Amino acid sequence: LLGDIKRWIERKEIITILGVRRAGKTTLLFEIISYLINTKKIPSENILFIKADDERADKEDLINKAIDEYFKWRSPNGRIFIFIDEVQEIDEWQRVLKRIYDLEQGKRKIFISGSNSSFLKAELSYLLTGRFAYFELFPFSFREFLIAKGVKIKNENDLLRLRNQIRRNLIEYISFGGFPEIVLEPDEQRKEELLRFYFDSILFRDVAKRKNIRNIDKITKLTEWYLQNIASSVNFSNLGKFLELTTDSVVEYSRYLEEAYLIFIINLFAYSLKKQFINPKKVYCIDPGIRRIVGFVFSEDVGRIYENTVLIELKSCLLYTSDAADEL
Numbered sequence: 001l002l003g004d005i006k007r008w009i010e011r012k013e014i015i016t017i018l019g020v021r022r023a024g025k026t027t028l029l030f031e032i033i034s035y036l037i038n039t040k041k042i043p044s045e046n047i048l049f050i051k052a053d054d055e056r057a058d059k060e061d062l063i064n065k066a067i068d069e070y071f072k073w074r075s076p077n078g079r080i081f082i083f084i085d086e087v088q089e090i091d092e093w094q095r096v097l098k099r100i101y102d103l104e105q106g107k108r109k110i111f112i113s114g115s116n117s118s119f120l121k122a123e124l125s126y127l128l129t130g131r132f133a134y135f136e137l138f139p140f141s142f143r144e145f146l147i148a149k150g151v152k153i154k155n156e157n158d159l160l161r162l163r164n165q166i167r168r169n170l171i172e173y174i175s176f177g178g179f180p181e182i183v184l185e186p187d188e189q190r191k192e193e194l195l196r197f198y199f200d201s202i203l204f205r206d207v208a209k210r211k212n213i214r215n216i217d218k219i220t221k222l223t224e225w226y227l228q229n230i231a232s233s234v235n236f237s238n239l240g241k242f243l244e245l246t247t248d249s250v251v252e253y254s255r256y257l258e259e260a261y262l263i264f265i266i267n268l269f270a271y272s273l274k275k276q277f278i279n280p281k282k283v284y285c286i287d288p289g290i291r292r293i294v295g296f297v298f299s300e301d302v303g304r305i306y307e308n309t310v311l312i313e314l315k316s317c318l319l320y321t322s323d324a325a326d327e328l
Helices: 002-006 026-037 064-074 094-103 117-127 142-148 156-159 164-175 186-211 216-228 236-243 247-257 273-278 288-294 298-320 322-327
Strands: 014-018 047-051 080-085 108-114 132-137 262-267 281-285
Touching: 002 026, 014 026, 026 047, 047 064, 094 108, 108 156, 108 262, 117 216, 117 288, 132 281, 142 156, 142 164, 142 298, 156 164, 164 186, 164 298, 186 216, 186 247, 216 236, 216 247, 216 262, 216 281, 236 247, 247 262, 262 298, 281 288, 281 298, 288 298
Parallel strands: 014 108, 014 132, 047 080, 080 108
Antiparallel strands: 262 281
16 A cells, blocks of 8 residues: 555645554554655654554644644654544544645645544545545455565466465464464464454444444444354344344444444345345455454354455455556
8 A cells, every 4th residue: 555655645635544453554654654754855853643542642632732742842844744643533633634734735744544434434525525535454365464474476386386385374364364463473372362452442442432332242242243154144134133133223233343344244246226235245354363263163164264365355456556456
């Protein structure tokens, strides 16, 4: 994605990076900063980084306060680059950024990241129409996982020559997934602990707390059912009866889980939109490691786990321009 984002740096639009927690959004922001300093020769004093999810920070009017404090200590010349990580933690962030964008066009370039796709996209589209460009960041697909492990495949001969190594890496990938920190963690017990922390953070912080869900037990059971039955057909009405939830609640909770990038809900392919809506859906997980840590794994699950892995690969490929995909 860095290659795609570089093309937008000289423009005035607010750059937005969306994705599930721990996928690497903060690291990507740091890579952009490194590119600005080392390649574009932007002075470091022209860069302001605001970590909005830092529990020590007073969230009220955080952006304006941080910018005011910044100018007390720095006197930058030229364009200023403002980075705001996990911007959704700040109330009224949309209006503040709209004012900065409209009054300081060209003088301040803004980059933001967030962990809730629907909230950010909806708010951006409503208040910041024509003022932003967004990019989505996922955990590593299997192809990216192999690159992180130093396995480079350039042609079919490499596939044959490295097939045993690829197979071993595939087993690790479907066991622990593609979150960058977990991929680079050598200790398996710590991998397990991190996966559990990630799942709890996504479900309870990005979904239950943010959406003010009181029936925590029900949405937890729904999430566990989805992750235990990935790549299976789902009928919301039948699932509601099974979980003692209304169909509307199942649909609403499912949308919240999808907005937090925990699951993907895929419609049956049909030329008729009506058939897409009324037919059963398929639900997939953002990461096979998250799926395994929550759901039981049986031998008959292997095919569906592979199907989920292919889905992640296909969705990841859609995130890149043709040039970036070729480079990957």
